[in-house]
Amino acid sequence: MKRPASRTARRRSRSWRDYRGYLYVLPAFAVYLAFAVLPALHTAYLSLFEWDGVTLGSWVGLANYREVFTDPALRGSVVNALVLVVFFSFLPILAGLVMTGLLALPRSRSGAGQGRRRGMSGYRLLFMLPQVVPLVAVGVTWRWLYGEDGLINETLGGVGLGGWARAWLGDFDWALVAVGLVGTWVLSGLCMMLFLSGVQKIDPQLYEAARLDGAGPVREFVSVTLPQLRGELAVALTVTTVAALASFDIVYVTTGGGPGEETTVPGLLVYRLAFSAGKVGLASALGVLLSLLILVIVYVVNRLSRPERSEP
Template sequence: MHSFRTDGEAIVLSPRRRRHSGVTTQKVGLVYIAPPLALFVFGILVPLGYGAYISLWRWDGITQATFVGFDNYLDAVTDPLVLQAFAHSFFLVAFYSAIPICLGLVLTGVIARYPLRFTGTWRVLLFLPQVLSIVVVGVAWQWLLAADGPVNQLLRLVGLGGLTRVWLGDFVWALPAQGAIGAWLMSGLCMVLFLSAAQNIDHELYDAAAVDGAGPVREFFAVTVPSLRRVIVVAAVLTFTVSLNNFGLIWVTTRGGPGGATQVVATLVYERAFVVTQLGSASALALLLGLIVMAISLGITRISRED
């Protein structure tokens, strides 16, 4: 095989030279991918495999382990505490995922059709909860929702003192209060994602819809939502994953209380691993949670592609 220089003269490359060049390129490529590959193997695959191995044993981390096979998984799917924790986790999906996405879409549809001034400033303010430490967020909301906190003081000020309560300590309202915090926390992320994508929507589409007689609601469902479909899928996967893996906020504010009213799967895994030292049960529960999150995330992506 020949190759040509700019002056038209042909240069013949021997097969050995070509093979040597290909091998060198492969070695260079392996050098580049080796660090992230090693990080993936030793940081994700090895711990995942070790966790799967531990889940087959009854072990407290100190004494002799006892092989139990899949009993830990069977206990996880039949234990009322586990089922209640999963129910709480899926209840929070509505606050962490559905409400922020719907709210973000509505505000994005308004801003995309009727641009506001100081859009950059609005983005910074909306995204601010994402850059705050989860500990800071939890402590701040503990203060806001305390018995003598600003929320209850505001209710008393407007004559609704009968509604005041210790929101995070109430058996009925503790979980919805956690959901309200999550909705505030994730709404900024969804809004920023949607606002960034809305900049690429051609305004001629809105003009064409207006010519066809479409009102604001019809424009929203016919132009804005279809144009943001891919970003909606990304936001759905991100918020859904956060809602099911929610640990830090709940642990800082209520630690799963009162009486397990805010206990979710992530906090239950932590308690079984580090409080009651049931490492096998905790590993099985964590793997089940990971599989559920992966399956639902892949399902959301698959459905969006088919649509």
């Protein structure tokens, strides 16, 4: 028995509607494929060759990857990047939470009125300013601040702590810390903005219930605000960790990887190997491993940030 023509037409129309949405994302997908996926696959292909970028390359298989794991300079750059995660990720998140707790305090304690701290727009502009300024300009500014006659050493001398003054970016013990603190300054405002946006979505009744139980401002923040910011914390941790592992601009402008190799990071080393040393294959292998490390960290963060499903 034949199906009615109208039913067949409806089915075809429904099938067309199901797939029509893909047409809208097709241009963006084509751009992403051309400028992200294909270059990444080509980089992975180049990592299997010994190539100087000019002459014909020779197949070496996984030799470049073995060199990444055995060469002390290459392994040291990855270690430096992991150290920067503390300054680019953990410290900005902690600072962002503290600033959010202080700025959102009147809101959480104001009950149904949901008051707002005066000058909030000014605070947001001030803390988000590092995100607007190009990182090259940030690096140049902090290089002057860290200089031997810079503002930091002048301030230390003015308060009687001249013995602490030093060429911070040229000190083997403090150079990596100094660069990391620049990242802390840059990313703290971003974390604060993410958390403030999350606070605005929290149900005020949760704060009222906490106050009825006798919770103070600190207990409110720990018991109510912090759990409700789980998604924003995951986003902040992902963005800042990627910024730490893929850092290049600030390090290149402030120290250039020195003194010695104390502040050399994978992003800077990939640049040196590919464009200065003529080791494109080795640079590609390091880039591939760095990308895989970032993907693993992002996956773990996303898995841990998923809300737990309650058993039926």
